[in-house]
Amino acid sequence: MAINSINTNTGAMTALQNLNTTSKQLETVQARINTGKKISSAKDNGAIWAIAQSQRGTSQSLNAVKDSILRGQSTIDVAVAAGESISDLLVNMKEKALAASDASLDSTSRTALNEDFKALRDQVAKAVANADFNGSNMIKAGGATVVALGNADGTSRITVAAQSLALGGANVTVSATGTIGTVTTATAMIATVTTSIANVGAALAKLGTGTKALDSHLNFVGKLQDALDAGVGNLVDADLASESAKLQALQTKRQLGVQALSIANASTSSLLGLFR
Template sequence: MSSILTNNGATAALQTLKNINKQMGSVQNQISTGKRVNSAKDNAAVWAISKAMESDVAGFKKVSESLSLGQATISVARQGAETVTDLLTQVKEKIVASQEENVDRAKIQTDIEALRDQISAVVDASQFNGQYMLKNTSTDANSGGINVLASIDRSFDGVTSSDIRVRKQDLGTGAASVSASGGTFSASEATATLNGTQTATVDLSGVTVEAGKAFSVQIFGTDADDSSFTQADYRNSAAAAITQGEAAATDITYVARDGDTAADVASALANAYATYAADNGLDTNDFNMTASGSGLTVTSGVTTATDTIAVAVASIGADAGNTIGGRLEALSSIDVSTQAGADSALAAIDGLIDTAIDSAAAFGSAEMRLETQSEFVSGLTDALKSGIGTLVDADMEETSARLQALQVQQQLGIQAMSIANSAPQSLLGLFR
């Protein structure tokens, strides 16, 4: 049936042309934006995923900046520690030279003092943007290191950040001080006794370590007739229980810094004893102390069942007002102007060099880790960008071909529309 009121052909052609024009609009939008999914109405699920990933990419850019800043800071610290190591090596050369009696020890001492001042200058100059990594004498919590933003982690519970903690490595030469009164005092945090067994361990693993807390080693030998060892040489307290004043006065002390562990305390006390033994001419066969993990290994080749040496680690709490010293504090007491001083300095310098070497190595490891993380974050960012592109970017080859096809369809649709609109004219022939 033909009708002059309803043109079904024109209606169908119009709907087809509208659909073609709509598709052309979508294709042209993809060409102009380069995206297949440009807004939530294009594909809500894919758009939501892409936006979340884009926020992660923006976050990782900031992570990269943080890692770059961290690398620069640690690089300066490492170079400073390496320079200190070289300067300490020069100090050792001077100390070795002073062992010869026919030398001018006073001039050598002047050179050593100049090198010591240079070490202090290097420590003071080794900072980046005001961040010092070769100084750690503050009792403030978490002041013993820096956190470098390393990553952002997305999970079902949300987004969290993760840091790389880099500890400060103090190489200062400032002196520590231990309060002789006040605060919390414990005469025996950990103990051990050498007897016929001649070896024991002072276990510090259960000791609480906090910034500003002082630790002191008490040695109390018992050999009334001095048959095995000279009793007075191995006593730094008047009685079996050391007093706070005696603990503060002994040279075998260490004031903990922020971030220290029991192992750090053990190592520091062992180094302090090595210097103490050298200064006092003590025989390491009679008594020796070395660090072993979070404890002190004490040995003797002369103790017996009755001739014993008791060892205790005393502590004076941070509330006593102790002062944290530099880890190279012993450098200030080196004096080679006498033979005894030269001998003592030779015993002490290797421990100081080891401290500087360990510090430089620690910074080197941290710097390498930051560099590795930076490379990972850079690669991850590129992968995320590629993933976002896969989700939302338009395939330009396909889009171009699609546009040409739609242009042909549009022309045909227009022709079909024209033919459909002219169809009612044929009805005029029926009325002639």
């Protein structure tokens, strides 16, 4: 190839190739600065992008797990609040039954105590009926068991069993028609209510254990989600301090490339001096 040629300018070709390379690198750095990510799409690094996207999916799925656990906690909280009220009502009912077991009471006093007892009994039924959250009631007869999501795949569940506190049930053994109108019924009711108080306490303990389990798992899920988000950041986030330094260097390099290309292009025009 002729050294002095106006048809082929090797120096300009080389300068242009280097300038194009620098411009592409500069575009990459500017994109990283704009997005804050070194890998923002599959074309940047397909394997890493796929891994990061999978972890993003898991992290976002954990939002549904957290929502499920929070709904379960709320359902249990309502059941516990109602159960505590029922326990207090039973304590008052025991007091009335004990008072009515006194054989020396006149009929007026006994009738008044019986009416108070029946009002408390009916209040227990109302507390059970109203212990609903989002359509779920854990303490009615045949109540709803809480089944919360445990992981992002939906393959794990956290179960908290329902605890029936309905009148005449396994825990509250006082019947829906129980009274203390006579010494005999009042005396028998003392033992019945005492048993019910103990049963309700045990049922509430189980519900309390269940809500603690949900709370513990909720904390774990939150930490797991934070760890996943941090892991994704480690994979795809750009080091902006490093990118800033690269930007300065590449801008300088591009300016030098433009000057080099200008010099290379000017070399052919110098050949005109040979013909003057």
